[in-house]
Amino acid sequence: MGGKITCTLGEVKNRADFIVYWGGNPAECHPRHFTKYTLMQKGKFVPEGRKGRTMVLVDIRETPSAKAADIFLQIRPGKDFEVATALRALIKNQPVDKARVAETGLTVERLQDIADRMKRARFGVIFFGMGLSMTRGKHMNSGAILNLTAELNAFTKFVCMPMRGHGNVTGADVVLRWTTGYPFGIDLSRGYPRFNPGEFSTVDLLVRGDNDAALILGADPGATMPQPGIDHLSRIPTIVLDPKVTHTSRLARVHITTAVTGVSAPGTSYRMDEIPLPLRPALQSPYPTDEEVIRRIRLAAAAKSSWKPAPSAMMAIA
Amino acid sequence: MLRITGGTVFDPANGVDGVVRDICIADGRVVPQVDGGRSIDASGMIVFPGGVDVHTHVAGGALNFARGLVPENQRAARKFLHTPDRRAGLGGMTPTTFATGYLYAGMGWTTVNEAAVPVLSARHTHEELHDIPLVDKTTLVLMANNEIVMDLLEGGEIERAKHVVAWLIWAAKAYGVKGVNPGGVAAWKWGKNANALHEPVEGYKEVTPARIIRDLAAIVDDLKLPHPLHLHCNNLGVPGNAATTVETMNVLEGHRAHLAHLQFHAYGGDDWSTMRSESARVAEAFNTHHNLTTDAGAVLFGDAVTITADGPWQHLLYQLTGRKWGNLDVENETGCGIVPYVYKDRNLVNAVQWAVGLELLLLIEDPWRVFLTTDHPNGACFWRYPEIIQLLMDVEYRKEQVKKLPAEAQKRIVLADLDREYTLSEVAIISSAGPARALGLPRKGHLGPGADADVTIYHGKPDDGRLFTYPRYVIKGGAIVVEDGEVRAVTEGREFVTRPSCDEQIEAYIRPLFPKIYTIAFENYPVEIERLRHVEILPCR
Numbered sequence: 001m002g003g004k005i006t007c008t009l010g011e012v013k014n015r016a017d018f019i020v021y022w023g024g025n026p027a028e029c030h031p032r033h034f035t036k037y038t039l040m041q042k043g044k045f046v047p048e049g050r051k052g053r054t055m056v057l058v059d060i061r062e063t064p065s066a067k068a069a070d071i072f073l074q075i076r077p078g079k080d081f082e083v084a085t086a087l088r089a090l091i092k093n094q095p096v097d098k099a100r101v102a103e104t105g106l107t108v109e110r111l112q113d114i115a116d117r118m119k120r121a122r123f124g125v126i127f128f129g130m131g132l133s134m135t136r137g138k139h140m141n142s143g144a145i146l147n148l149t150a151e152l153n154a155f156t157k158f159v160c161m162p163m164r165g166h167g168n169v170t171g172a173d174v175v176l177r178w179t180t181g182y183p184f185g186i187d188l189s190r191g192y193p194r195f196n197p198g199e200f201s202t203v204d205l206l207v208r209g210d211n212d213a214a215l216i217l218g219a220d221p222g223a224t225m226p227q228p229g230i231d232h233l234s235r236i237p238t239i240v241l242d243p244k245v246t247h248t249s250r251l252a253r254v255h256i257t258t259a260v261t262g263v264s265a266p267g268t269s270y271r272m273d274e275i276p277l278p279l280r281p282a283l284q285s286p287y288p289t290d291e292e293v294i295r296r297i298r299l300a301a302a303a304k305s306s307w308k309p310a311p312s313a314m315m316a317i318a
Numbered sequence: 319m320l321r322i323t324g325g326t327v328f329d330p331a332n333g334v335d336g337v338v339r340d341i342c343i344a345d346g347r348v349v350p351q352v353d354g355g356r357s358i359d360a361s362g363m364i365v366f367p368g369g370v371d372v373h374t375h376v377a378g379g380a381l382n383f384a385r386g387l388v389p390e391n392q393r394a395a396r397k398f399l400h401t402p403d404r405r406a407g408l409g410g411m412t413p414t415t416f417a418t419g420y421l422y423a424g425m426g427w428t429t430v431n432e433a434a435v436p437v438l439s440a441r442h443t444h445e446e447l448h449d450i451p452l453v454d455k456t457t458l459v460l461m462a463n464n465e466i467v468m469d470l471l472e473g474g475e476i477e478r479a480k481h482v483v484a485w486l487i488w489a490a491k492a493y494g495v496k497g498v499n500p501g502g503v504a505a506w507k508w509g510k511n512a513n514a515l516h517e518p519v520e521g522y523k524e525v526t527p528a529r530i531i532r533d534l535a536a537i538v539d540d541l542k543l544p545h546p547l548h549l550h551c552n553n554l555g556v557p558g559n560a561a562t563t564v565e566t567m568n569v570l571e572g573h574r575a576h577l578a579h580l581q582f583h584a585y586g587g588d589d590w591s592t593m594r595s596e597s598a599r600v601a602e603a604f605n606t607h608h609n610l611t612t613d614a615g616a617v618l619f620g621d622a623v624t625i626t627a628d629g630p631w632q633h634l635l636y637q638l639t640g641r642k643w644g645n646l647d648v649e650n651e652t653g654c655g656i657v658p659y660v661y662k663d664r665n666l667v668n669a670v671q672w673a674v675g676l677e678l679l680l681l682i683e684d685p686w687r688v689f690l691t692t693d694h695p696n697g698a699c700f701w702r703y704p705e706i707i708q709l710l711m712d713v714e715y716r717k718e719q720v721k722k723l724p725a726e727a728q729k730r731i732v733l734a735d736l737d738r739e740y741t742l743s744e745v746a747i748i749s750s751a752g753p754a755r756a757l758g759l760p761r762k763g764h765l766g767p768g769a770d771a772d773v774t775i776y777h778g779k780p781d782d783g784r785l786f787t788y789p790r791y792v793i794k795g796g797a798i799v800v801e802d803g804e805v806r807a808v809t810e811g812r813e814f815v816t817r818p819s820c821d822e823q824i825e826a827y828i829r830p831l832f833p834k835i836y837t838i839a840f841e842n843y844p845v846e847i848e849r850l851r852h853v854e855i856l857p858c859r
Binding site (some may be wrong): 002003004005006007008009010011013014036037044077123150153154156157159173174175177178179180181182183188192193194195255269270274275276277278283306 | 337377379382383385387389392393395397398400402405406407408410412413414415416438439441444445446449465505508509551596633636637643644645646647648649650653657706834835836837838842846
């Protein structure tokens with residue numbers, strides 16, 4: 001069980017005739033998604049473009065994205081897991097409880113229709129957003145969607161993809177995986193990478209007040225974290241690298257202004273489908289790049305004597 | 319400058335078979351003579367050229383996907399602690415990049431070939447390869463399901479396809495061409511596969527897997543690439559697939575090719591309950607096809623992670639095992655599938671697979687044409703190669719292991735009847751000299767003057783297969799990087815790429831296709847050569 005059945009966005013453009021957005025509002029949050037990748041483009045195997053595609057939106061409220069949808073399923077808040085699980089049952093012709101489905105705000109007939117359309121699709125895709133992955137049920141909700149997608153492949157081609165955002169968050173995932181083996185929530189204090197979301201993830205460390213310093217790069221937790229976490233950031237030495245003044249930079253001890261990556265600093269950005277794109281600066285900046293600042297901090301730190309025991313003693317632990 | 323004195327040298331590429339002689343090193347190369355400098359007393363030790371892995375998966379989108387998919391494996395993996403000159407990391411089935419370098423070099427391997435790179439994410443692969451220290455690297459770009467190429471073959475435009483292939487190799491900054499399940503991965507994008515070599519691929523009228531194989535092999539030969547077409551045949555892992563493999567050999571007649579991980583392609587039977595070894599038939603056919611090389615893709619019992627561009631096979635494996643399944647289709651080019659897997663000695667199918675890998679290594683007569691691999695991390699992890707060497711060198715030990723298999727499995731294999739034992743020279747061939755020659759790397763896999771000074775020195779009794787577990791010294795590019803199995807110094811590895819000549823007008827053909835097929839700008843597609851640090855462009859033949 002589990003896993004992830006996905007593809008690059010060009011596959012969606014070229015092939016998808018059935019597109020589900022679940023728990024997201026791409027019209028406002030990923031405004032180029034419809035036009036560049038999913039709905040409006042004429043694909044190699046979808047030459048009729050928008051007419052050749054069916055779009056379903058699953059959400060708890062009618063957002064502006066609903067206007068773009070052919071089918072809008074408004075479900076009750078916190079019922080994503082139940083809806084996804086009912087769909088998993090229906091595609092396998094298993095019985096579902098009418099009363100339980102009614103609690104989600106939908107009917108069995110409505111879901112049966114979606115299940116049938118999913119199985120009839122030539123190439124289906126589910127994009128899921130934080131309205132699914134960050135509400136009640138959290139990773140269980142994502143798991144249900146991932147399993148639904150995997151199981152649909154017994155009938156037709158189906159893939160799914162999380163709607164990643166926040167700049168180059170995908171790039172951070174990718175690089176951390178190849179350097180440490182894990183995508184996030186990593187602790188290096190024992191000298192090797194350990195992974196435990198809930199224990200080592202940023203929000204949990206901050207809320208518990210476990211860390212005694214913070215270096216923040218390309219993020220604004222002061223705007224999004226729970227208040228206890230924000231309070232902790234303002235208590236400890238917090239260093240922010242950011243081109244702009246942010247909520248976090250205002251509460252930080254040190255704010256180092258850096259060049260804007262992609263505008264005045266080069267680099268690589270990973271798209272939500274993990275395709276790396278080169279960034280070529282159009283302008284010059286008087287400020288150093290993030291990379292340069294980190295490199296200089298590292299060099300300065302390396303010049304200090306190590307607090308760790310000698311390597312030979314450490315290898316015995318391993 | 320460095321002199322290795324008194325060691326027993328095995329340098330099969332130069333006809334040196336266990337001769338006591340000195341090896342002299344200056345400026346990162348083997349030289350006839352040096353004056354002064356450090357010397358290593360290798361008396362009583364065995365001196366090999368550094369190992370060369372012809373087929374492995376150590377970097378890029380697919381492997382990195384796998385790392386994220388199996389955190390439970392990483393937790394159980396060997397830990398690499400951060401030291402002043404070494405980066406932290408994890409070993410295990412999908413090692414982190416830095417650990418990959420430490421593990422390969424720690425075993426005495428100094429060159430690796432990353433065997434599956436999509437052009438679209440090649441930039442990512444090179445970033446990871448840069449983070450693998452100590453070993454030199456080559457890459458193969460995936461081509462047998464590239465729809466631009468297939469569309470050209472459909473229209474019979476082989477000459478233009480050749481220029482497109484050449485352009486794509488340089489766009490990816492790759493070294494050679496890989497084909498995976500020709501036509502099958504493209505068909506998988508509609509949930510189909512390509513099981514029959516001579517039937518049209520889903521969505522095509524003229525293009526069959528056989529035509530893709532033949533035309534690509536011809537194109538690679540025409541472009542005079544140092545390494546021939548590197549082919550993962552159709553029907554990987556399927557009972558009865560030996561017929562497909564033998565037929566593929568026939569299709570390839572007249573061209574060079576390398577058949578990857580042959581173990582996964584040498585099964586008989588009609589289904590999982592009747593599956594048996596067909597290594598004898600496959601090896602017999604292979605022995606007569608001197609245009610081909612292959613690697614074992616051997617299986618060892620224990621944990622593995624199967625990662626392949628063969629999407630439909632991975633869907634089948636997911637259905638068989640009910641375990642996690644990862645799938646990543648790449649627009650226009652290829653796909654990839656990932657399923658964690660445990661090979662169990664009590665499992666009939668796994669027992670047959672274990673035997674087939676060894677049988678092929680023993681039944682293929684010419685060690686210059688069959689190489690040591692596990693298709694890491696598919697059959698087993700690369701850091702378990704010494705276990706395979708022990709099985710090859712020690713017939714009694716091997717037969718003991720066979721006896722432990724289920725009685726039913728023993729009836730379906732021929733391993734118990736094989737008495738061949740590998741000599742040290744043959745081990746040097748299958749682990750270094752042979753793969754270096756097949757890859758077309760003239761300075762690798764030997765210790766003659768001019769060779770890169772990649773040397774592995776083992777200390778132990780020659781008749782002990784376990785000899786290879788911990789090298790006494792590993793020298794990479796003239797620097798002593800490993801002593802007593804421990805990494806002592808870290809150097810950065812190089813990347814070898816090729817630049818086959820192509821018609822410059824071909825860009826005018828590819829550019830207009832781009833907005834139709836891809837979702838990135840044409841200008842962002844080729845990897846800039848500046849992105850590869852320590853790169854060396856090797857000439858085509």
